[in-house]
Amino acid sequence: MISAARKRLGLTQAGFGRQVGYTQANISKLENARLGMPEDLLETFIKALKVTGAEAAEMRRLNASARTAGVWSGRRLVATPLWFRDILAAEHEAATVRSWTGERISGQLQCESYMLTLFQKAGRRDIDDAVYERGQRSRVFALHPDREYEFLLSESALLQLTRTRKISPFVVLDQVKHMLNLTTTHPGVAIRFVPFGELPHLPLDLTIFRFGNGAKDFAYGETPQGVQRSSADTFQTCYLDRWASLSGAALSPEESRELLAHAEREISDTRMPTTVAGFEQLP
Structure with missing residues (x-):
């Protein structure tokens, strides 16, 4: 039509x-x-x-x-859970998306080789569909360059990525380069890290969607009991206030890019990372 x-x-x-x-x-x-x-x-x-x-x-x-x-x-979506399909739609429709992941790399930030490795290690039988459907999430950056996407990650999320012995260093390097590329080729994408010691404990993962008129705004959090969507009462106190606290503790986008750039150089030099600038050496 x-x-x-x-x-x-x-x-x-x-x-x-x-x-x-x-x-x-x-x-x-x-x-x-x-x-x-x-x-x-x-x-x-x-x-x-x-x-x-x-x-x-x-x-x-x-x-x-x-x-x-x-x-x-x-x-047709076959690998994505039913409850997550509204989230996929919101990622494409929202004017701003703000996401905090404390111990992992957000699905929207994952490159294909990293996705594939994670799904293989999880023993998924529907790997092709799962990679395809997760990959659709990152395409939103190119489709909607006028929108804002801000990702906060704990410094430990990057450390766990670069220090892992269970994933090929070439896949790790691919993932680090992918995040660096997003911040340089998509002006609307910001990736920021919250340094060690800035938070007494790592809050549960959360994502906030803001739309043009505000009427559809919502957030969701991931808890040990499952996914919890915001209500009118919790949107401000449980999500916006928590985000403000996390954002205030995070490095600037420029400082975060330098952290990623150092990780890229180190992995390229050693082929198996041992430390990342700004991280303490683990025993």
Whole structure:
């Protein structure tokens, strides 16, 4: 339907892409259902293509049906838990995403080789689907360069990555380079580390989504009992206040990039890391 509406206006994919800020390649992928269609992007397309009335309503209905059915980028989700599908949609629709992971590298920051290794070590049988579906999460950075994504990680998360003996040093290097590349090629992405000693204990992982009008804002946390989504009462006190405390303790984006750059140099030199600048030597 998008393709038909574009052609009615006499627009090529490249011409339409220039109007809405997308490359010709991405317009092609969207028209052929190889990329997911967030609600706000569909509205941008509807307006640009001058689609109204029943046709616009049908576009919205079909898009909502695909999302409800668990279809992501033209491929049905099979490896992603049902409860996480709303999170995938929020990652593509939110104006800002803020994530804290204390002891691990966030799924959105993982490179493909690192994902593959983790899934293999977990004994997953659906590795291809799992890697594909997790990989869709990082594509949001290129699709929406105007949005803000901020990731806070404990310094110990980087230490655990670089000191592991269970993962190939080449995979570790790939992951470190991937995070460095995100911070240099995507201006909206910030990765910051909270140094050792700044927190008396590591808070549970949390993610905050903020949308344009604020009405849909929500957060979720990961607890030993499972995932807990914010309520109106807990959004400020349990999530925004906690985030403010974590952010205040974190290194600047520039300092964090230098930490990653030092880790990259060290792994490249030794092929098996032993220490990272700013980290104490473990016994």
